[in-house]
Amino acid sequence: MTSQVSSPTAPGNQPASAGVLGEQRQPAKETKRLDRVIIRFAGDSGDGMQLTGDRFTSETASFGNDLSTLPNFPAEIRAPAGTLPGVSSFQLHFADHDILTPGDAPNVLVAMNPAALKANLADLPRGAEIIVNTDEFTRRALQKVGYAANPLEDGSLEGYSVHPVPLTTLTLEALKDSGLARKDAERAKNMFALGLLSWMYHRPTEATETFLRKKFAKKPDIAEANVVAYRAGWNFGETTEDFAVSYEVQPAASAFPAGTYRNISGNLALAYGLIAASSQSELPLFLGSYPITPASDILHELSRHKNFGVRTFQAEDEIAAIGAALGAAFGGSLAVTTTSGPGVALKSETIGLAVSLELPLLVVDIQRGGPSTGLPTKTEQADLLQAMYGRNGEAPVPVVAPATPADCFAAAMEAARIAVTYRTPVFLLSDGYLANGSEPWRIPELEELPDLRVQFATAPNHTAADGTESFWPYLRDPETLARPWAVPGTPGLEHRIGGIEKQDGTGNISYDPANHDFMVRTRQAKIDGIAVPDVVVDNPDGQADTLVIGWGSTYGPITAAVRRIRREGGHIAQTHLRHLNPFPPNLGEVLAGYRRVIVPEMNLGQLAHLLRAKYLVDARSYTQVTGLPFKAEQLAQAIVKESVDV
Amino acid sequence: MSEALALVPKAEAQQSMKDFKSDQEVRWCPGCGDYAILAAVQSFMPELGLARENVVFVSGIGCSSRFPYYMNTYGMHSIHGRAPAIATGLAASRRDLSVWVVTGDGDALSIGGNHLIHALRRNVNLKILLFNNRIYGLTKGQYSPTSEIGKITKSTPMGSLDAPFNPVSLALGAEASFVARTIDSDRKHLQGVLRAAAAHPGTALVEIYQNCNIFNDGAFDTLKEKGTAQEALIHLEHGQPIRFGAPAEDGLGSKGVVRDQATGDLRVVDLTADGVDVTQVLVHDAHAASPTTAFALSRLADADTLHHTPIGVLRDVDRPVYDTDMAEQLEQAVVQNGKGDLAKLLAGGDTWTVAG
Known part of the structure; x- marks a missing residue:
C-alpha cells in the first residue's frame, strides 16, 4: 500500500552517490515519490539475504527514514539448497514518517530462487513488484519446490509487476575480469541485487562500499568483487529499460x-543497556551464559567490551551460567545471565536460590517459540507465566519487558535498577522479534541515564542487649524491604547465607513455622512493593470504551492497528505494560474504566490470565502463535471485532 | 606466599582456630567424620594467615554442605551440585578472595558432575574438598556414585548395579592440575594436603575419605585400623620411592610399586621376594607433566577392599589459571582499545542527526 505523493522529481535530487559509480549517467528516468515502502529480500540460507537486508537497512537509516525490520530465517544453518525449508528472508519497512512495524505485506519481493518465490508469494498483495533471479529458475530447481511449470512463463504471476533479471549471469559478467573462480564470483550476486535495489530507492551507497572493504579486508579480491557487483547492480537499474521508474522516500525528519x-537491533540495545547499567551502578558487569538462539548475540557483543571491565563466562551449561552469575553477584558484580525459554527451565532452581539469597541478578530471556525446542529462530511471548511462576515454593520475581528493539536499552537499565535496589533476581523478557529486528534509536546523553549506584554494607547493623555489635544479613531496609548487600572482603560482616529457610534478621537456619510464614510473606511483600510507574493510557478523544492492552514486542503492531482504527473513525484506547510484576499501581483502576479490555498476545492468553486473576476484569484475549509478529491490519480487524458486544 | 594466595589480603593479627568457628551449633550426627574434618580445617586456616573476610566457603547440598555455616568466614550454602559453578563466578570476578568448595560424593559426582569436571578443566582458583563417604547420608542411606557394586541400600535391596566412580581418576581425566586424597581421621595428613592445595594456583581437588557412622559405618576401616592399614594404604610423597607395608631391612615398606615392563602399567611387588630390584620401585613425581602415572596410581586400589589405596598428592602441576587469564584479557583490552567510554560506545556505528 505504497501511496504516491508526487511524481516525478527533478533528477538533481538524486543522492550525490549516484555520481560515484563511475559511469556516464543515462538520461534521467522517472522518479516517483513514496511515503513508505516494504521490501522483502528472500533467498537460500546461504545466499546472504540477512547481510543484504542489513546493508539496505543501514543505507536507509543513514538516509534518515524511519524503519523497522523483520529478519526471518530457518534454524538450520544451511538447509538443503533450493528447498522451501532453506528459505531465509529479511523484510524492511521504511518511510518518510513515524512507523511501528516491519509492515504487513511487501510491496517489493526480491526472490533469488524459485523456493524464495514460492515461500513468499502468498504474502504479496496484487500489484507488488517481484524481482526474480531468472538464472535460478531451472527445471530442476522448479521441480525441487513442486512447480510443475515455470511461474515466470505460465501466467500465474499476472497481476504482479515482475522484473525477470538474470542476476547470476549479470554478476558473473561484471566479474569476468576479476580472476575469481566462478563459485566465488557467483556469491556476489546478493550485492548485485542490493545495488539494484539501492538504485531503485535512491539509497546512499558509500557506506556499503566502505563496509564491504572492511568486512573482506583480509581478502581484497573478494572485497573488490562485491563492490563491483554492487555497482553493477546499481548501473543495471540505471540503464536497463525494464526498470523505468525509481522511487524516493524522503527522510522522516x-x-x-x-x-x-x-x-x-534489540539484542545490541540490550547489551548496551547492560554495559550502561554497569557504568551507572559502578558495579563490574559479569555475564554467565550458554549459547542459545536467539540470545547468543548478547554474549558475543558483551565479549567484545572487556575494556569496560565486562567479564563474560561461557559456561558448560545453562545451570552453570546462572550459577556463576549468582556467585559473582555475591561478590558484588552486576550479574547477568542471558538465555531463551529452554534455558530458563534449566535455571529455575538457581533463580529460586537467588530469591532466597536476595541477591541482585538479571535473567534475560529472549523468548522463542515453544514448548521444548520449539521454533528456535521464531518469536513468541509464551514464557510470561514461566517467568512469573516457574519455580518451586513461593518465589516471586519481578518481570520487565521491552516494547521495541531500541527500547531494550532502557528496559535493561530498568531491570538492573530493580535488581540492585531490591536485591532480587529480575526477569527481562525480550523475544526473537525484538532481538533481531531493528529501528532507529536516539542515542541518549549520559546525563539522561538513571543513577543506579548502590551502597554495600560496611558496618555491623545490630547491637545485642549486652552491647556487642554484629551483622545481620537479613535485617531489612524498612522502605524497600531489601536486605543489606555485604560483599566478601568487608571486615566484620562475615556471614553465611543459603537456600534453607532462614531466621528473620540473623539469617541463621530456621525451621520455625511462624518464621517461615513471615519470611514467605515478607519476600512477597518486597516484590509487591517495588516502585514502578503508573501506566499511561492513550485515549486521544476520550470517547473510547474499549482498551487494548499489550506487553513486550506487540507494542508496534498494536499501536499500528490502533492508528488504523482511529483513521477509520473508531474510538479505541491503548496502553502497554513494561512492568508485568509488579503491575503498575493504577492498572486496576485503568482496567475498570473501560467496558471492554482486549489483550493481544503471541501466546494463548498469558497476560489476559494474569489480569483476569488479579483484577477480576473480563479481559478478552486475541492470540497468535505463528512464530511471527502480528500484522497491523489483521490485528486492527480483530480488535474491532472483539470490541463489539456479543 | 604462593601465587595462589598472592592477591588475598593478610590478617593483621595472629589468628587461632577459635577465629574460624562460627556461633552456630554444629548439627552433624554424633561420631560423624565431618567433625574431624571441620576441626582440621578450622585449625589449619590460621596457618594461611589470610584476612578472614577474604575467605569464602561455598557448598552444595548434603551433610558435608552444611560446612560453611560452621566457618566464621563468608559462606554460601547453595543448591545441589552447583557449588563449583557458583564458586567459579565468585573466584573469577574476585581474585582477592580465597574460595573453597565443600561437597560430597553425591553432590560433586552425581548431580553436580558436569560442574566439577568443567571447573577442573578450566583451572579456576578454587579449592574443592570432596567428602567421600560412599553413601547418601542426608536422604538417609541410598547408594552413591562411589558406592561399590552390589551394595545393599534402601534403594538397592538386591544390590547396586552401578559401577562406581574413582574420584581421583575422574579428576585426572578432567585435566585437573591438582589432585590429592586424604582421610578424615588423620589430621596431620589432612592438613598437609590442605597446605599443598592452598598453595596451588588453580583448581585443587582434595578427596577426603569420610566415615558416615550411621549409613555406611566403617567404610574406610581397612585404611584406618593398624592391623590392615599398613598393607592397604600407600603414602605418596613427592620424590620418594612408593613403598608401603611392613618395614623391610632398609626401614622402608617391604612392598613397592613398579612399572610392568611388558604393559607399562603399575603393579605392586613384594620387595623381599627373590630377584626383585629395589631400585626399580617407582619414585613419586607429583609434578610430572603427564598425568599418566598419576592415573595409573589412582587405579591401584581395589574398589571393593580398598587395598593399595594411595593417599597424598597425586598430581600438582602448573598450568594457566582461568581467573588470572580472564583478568589479563581485561587489562589487555584496555591497552588495545583504551578504557571503555560509554558515550563513545553508544554513538558508535553509522549515525545521523536530526536538527531540532
Whole structure:
C-alpha cells in the first residue's frame, strides 16, 4: 500500500552517490515519490539475504527514514539448497514518517530462487513488484519446490509487476575480469541485487562500499568483487529499460525528536543497556551464559567490551551460567545471565536460590517459540507465566519487558535498577522479534541515564542487649524491604547465607513455622512493593470504551492497528505494560474504566490470565502463535471485532 | 606466599582456630567424620594467615554442605551440585578472595558432575574438598556414585548395579592440575594436603575419605585400623620411592610399586621376594607433566577392599589459571582499545542527526 505523493522529481535530487559509480549517467528516468515502502529480500540460507537486508537497512537509516525490520530465517544453518525449508528472508519497512512495524505485506519481493518465490508469494498483495533471479529458475530447481511449470512463463504471476533479471549471469559478467573462480564470483550476486535495489530507492551507497572493504579486508579480491557487483547492480537499474521508474522516500525528519540517531537491533540495545547499567551502578558487569538462539548475540557483543571491565563466562551449561552469575553477584558484580525459554527451565532452581539469597541478578530471556525446542529462530511471548511462576515454593520475581528493539536499552537499565535496589533476581523478557529486528534509536546523553549506584554494607547493623555489635544479613531496609548487600572482603560482616529457610534478621537456619510464614510473606511483600510507574493510557478523544492492552514486542503492531482504527473513525484506547510484576499501581483502576479490555498476545492468553486473576476484569484475549509478529491490519480487524458486544 | 594466595589480603593479627568457628551449633550426627574434618580445617586456616573476610566457603547440598555455616568466614550454602559453578563466578570476578568448595560424593559426582569436571578443566582458583563417604547420608542411606557394586541400600535391596566412580581418576581425566586424597581421621595428613592445595594456583581437588557412622559405618576401616592399614594404604610423597607395608631391612615398606615392563602399567611387588630390584620401585613425581602415572596410581586400589589405596598428592602441576587469564584479557583490552567510554560506545556505528 505504497501511496504516491508526487511524481516525478527533478533528477538533481538524486543522492550525490549516484555520481560515484563511475559511469556516464543515462538520461534521467522517472522518479516517483513514496511515503513508505516494504521490501522483502528472500533467498537460500546461504545466499546472504540477512547481510543484504542489513546493508539496505543501514543505507536507509543513514538516509534518515524511519524503519523497522523483520529478519526471518530457518534454524538450520544451511538447509538443503533450493528447498522451501532453506528459505531465509529479511523484510524492511521504511518511510518518510513515524512507523511501528516491519509492515504487513511487501510491496517489493526480491526472490533469488524459485523456493524464495514460492515461500513468499502468498504474502504479496496484487500489484507488488517481484524481482526474480531468472538464472535460478531451472527445471530442476522448479521441480525441487513442486512447480510443475515455470511461474515466470505460465501466467500465474499476472497481476504482479515482475522484473525477470538474470542476476547470476549479470554478476558473473561484471566479474569476468576479476580472476575469481566462478563459485566465488557467483556469491556476489546478493550485492548485485542490493545495488539494484539501492538504485531503485535512491539509497546512499558509500557506506556499503566502505563496509564491504572492511568486512573482506583480509581478502581484497573478494572485497573488490562485491563492490563491483554492487555497482553493477546499481548501473543495471540505471540503464536497463525494464526498470523505468525509481522511487524516493524522503527522510522522516519530522517523525524524530532532535538528536543523534543510529539504527539498532534489540539484542545490541540490550547489551548496551547492560554495559550502561554497569557504568551507572559502578558495579563490574559479569555475564554467565550458554549459547542459545536467539540470545547468543548478547554474549558475543558483551565479549567484545572487556575494556569496560565486562567479564563474560561461557559456561558448560545453562545451570552453570546462572550459577556463576549468582556467585559473582555475591561478590558484588552486576550479574547477568542471558538465555531463551529452554534455558530458563534449566535455571529455575538457581533463580529460586537467588530469591532466597536476595541477591541482585538479571535473567534475560529472549523468548522463542515453544514448548521444548520449539521454533528456535521464531518469536513468541509464551514464557510470561514461566517467568512469573516457574519455580518451586513461593518465589516471586519481578518481570520487565521491552516494547521495541531500541527500547531494550532502557528496559535493561530498568531491570538492573530493580535488581540492585531490591536485591532480587529480575526477569527481562525480550523475544526473537525484538532481538533481531531493528529501528532507529536516539542515542541518549549520559546525563539522561538513571543513577543506579548502590551502597554495600560496611558496618555491623545490630547491637545485642549486652552491647556487642554484629551483622545481620537479613535485617531489612524498612522502605524497600531489601536486605543489606555485604560483599566478601568487608571486615566484620562475615556471614553465611543459603537456600534453607532462614531466621528473620540473623539469617541463621530456621525451621520455625511462624518464621517461615513471615519470611514467605515478607519476600512477597518486597516484590509487591517495588516502585514502578503508573501506566499511561492513550485515549486521544476520550470517547473510547474499549482498551487494548499489550506487553513486550506487540507494542508496534498494536499501536499500528490502533492508528488504523482511529483513521477509520473508531474510538479505541491503548496502553502497554513494561512492568508485568509488579503491575503498575493504577492498572486496576485503568482496567475498570473501560467496558471492554482486549489483550493481544503471541501466546494463548498469558497476560489476559494474569489480569483476569488479579483484577477480576473480563479481559478478552486475541492470540497468535505463528512464530511471527502480528500484522497491523489483521490485528486492527480483530480488535474491532472483539470490541463489539456479543 | 604462593601465587595462589598472592592477591588475598593478610590478617593483621595472629589468628587461632577459635577465629574460624562460627556461633552456630554444629548439627552433624554424633561420631560423624565431618567433625574431624571441620576441626582440621578450622585449625589449619590460621596457618594461611589470610584476612578472614577474604575467605569464602561455598557448598552444595548434603551433610558435608552444611560446612560453611560452621566457618566464621563468608559462606554460601547453595543448591545441589552447583557449588563449583557458583564458586567459579565468585573466584573469577574476585581474585582477592580465597574460595573453597565443600561437597560430597553425591553432590560433586552425581548431580553436580558436569560442574566439577568443567571447573577442573578450566583451572579456576578454587579449592574443592570432596567428602567421600560412599553413601547418601542426608536422604538417609541410598547408594552413591562411589558406592561399590552390589551394595545393599534402601534403594538397592538386591544390590547396586552401578559401577562406581574413582574420584581421583575422574579428576585426572578432567585435566585437573591438582589432585590429592586424604582421610578424615588423620589430621596431620589432612592438613598437609590442605597446605599443598592452598598453595596451588588453580583448581585443587582434595578427596577426603569420610566415615558416615550411621549409613555406611566403617567404610574406610581397612585404611584406618593398624592391623590392615599398613598393607592397604600407600603414602605418596613427592620424590620418594612408593613403598608401603611392613618395614623391610632398609626401614622402608617391604612392598613397592613398579612399572610392568611388558604393559607399562603399575603393579605392586613384594620387595623381599627373590630377584626383585629395589631400585626399580617407582619414585613419586607429583609434578610430572603427564598425568599418566598419576592415573595409573589412582587405579591401584581395589574398589571393593580398598587395598593399595594411595593417599597424598597425586598430581600438582602448573598450568594457566582461568581467573588470572580472564583478568589479563581485561587489562589487555584496555591497552588495545583504551578504557571503555560509554558515550563513545553508544554513538558508535553509522549515525545521523536530526536538527531540532
